[in-house]
Amino acid sequence: MxxxxxxxxxxxxxxxxxxxxxxxxxxxxxxxxxxxxxxxxxxxxxxxxxxxxxxxxxxxxxxxxxxxxxxxxxxxxxxxxxxxxxxxxxxxxxxxxxxxxxxxxxxxxxxxxxxxxxxxxxxxxxxxxxxxxxxDHQALVDHTRANLTSYWEPMLDRLEQRAAELPDDQVLDGWIIPWYVLGIPRLHALLATGNIISKTAARQHGAAAFPSYADLCTRAINHRAGALGEFTVADATPTVAFGRAVIASARQL
CATH class of the missing domain: 3.30.460 (Beta Polymerase; domain 2)
Structure with missing residues (x-):
């Protein structure tokens, strides 16, 4: 069992x-x-x-x-x-x-x-x-679009502001970066494919659609799977850039 x-x-x-x-x-x-x-x-x-x-x-x-x-x-x-x-x-x-x-x-x-x-x-x-x-698929799409702008955009702003107040080498709680890196592409994938996908699939979708952030996506999913490793404040900068790129792309879908 x-x-x-x-x-x-x-x-x-x-x-x-x-x-x-x-x-x-x-x-x-x-x-x-x-x-x-x-x-x-x-x-x-x-x-x-x-x-x-x-x-x-x-x-x-x-x-x-x-x-x-x-x-x-x-x-x-x-x-x-x-x-x-x-x-x-x-x-x-x-x-x-x-x-x-x-x-x-x-x-x-x-x-x-x-x-x-x-x-x-x-x-x-x-x-x-x-x-x-x-x-209701249209209601799902509308909710997803609203969530990207009303929830995730302000959260990216907060992460950026918080990171600016901390030294780059300070270690962050392990869940923070993966939460952003895997959460936002899941919504992009729903708008692009019509399907609700897993966090592992979100890593694959994010890496394929935004290849310059493939390493960040891989690190995030490896952490979720239990691999050793840590994220620091320095990781917040590419995370914010990735999140904003995903949201900008989602607006075109």
Whole structure:
């Protein structure tokens, strides 16, 4: 049994015991269906289909607290009727990021991306008969374009500003550079191909589309896979340049 199979099995046993009949379905999204899960490093992402809306984390918190701290168990609790309609960010939804419950009112994971992941490339751990998911490709494209400009561009500005305040040889937290280098090309690939791809595939896409940054992409994916090595403040400069080049190109797609 794999790491994620053990955790998901434990979760279903716990939730069924604590709240019988609540969970009618459970689908894995993210890296697992894309065959890009790295034990000890990746998170478990998914959608829990519930028989009635869950808008208060306290309803399920005790179950989550019994799960291992890692891998992070990042799920969103949604009804089948909610999934059959466009994502509604005005309705509170219980969800976790990095294993922590976030404010349900923010509905952070309620986006066309999650709906499309579920419809196109999820793995059913517990399937719901006849589940219909509203997969609107134009909404996915529009969301992706908006995310590049409203989220990633300001994040690149912050990285550049922060790096200017630090010595070039200062070592950065290992996740920072790969997060940018692999995250932004994933969105470019979606606009270019129409497909949601893995972080490993994002490395391949980024290196092929922007060959002058191929080495940076390779270092980022090697780090994600657990290879030894570190990133310093000096790596922020090519990372920012790469990110801006990817976004500029995405605007033309």
């Amino acid at each position: 794999t790491e994620f199979e053990a955790v998901t099995s434990q979760y279903l046993e716990l939730i069924d015991d604590a709240l019988p009949g609540l969970v009618s379905g459970f689908y894995l999204t993210g890296s697992i269906p894309l065959d890009d899960y790295h034990p000890g490093r990746s998170d478990i992402d998914g959608v829990v289909v519930v028989s009635e809306p869950v808008t208060d984390p306290e309803i399920v918190r005790a179950v989550h607290e019994k799960l291992p701290e890692r891998p992070y168990f990042d799920v969103t609790y949604l009804t089948a009727s909610a999934l059959a309609a466009p994502p509604d960010r005005s309705t509170p939804v219980v969800y976790t990021i990095d294993g922590q419950f976030r404010d349900p009112a923010t509905a952070g994971t309620v986006t066309p991306v999650l709906w499309s992941e579920l419809a196109r490339q999820s793995i059913a751990v517990r399937a719901v008969d006849g589940l219909a998911v509203h997969d």
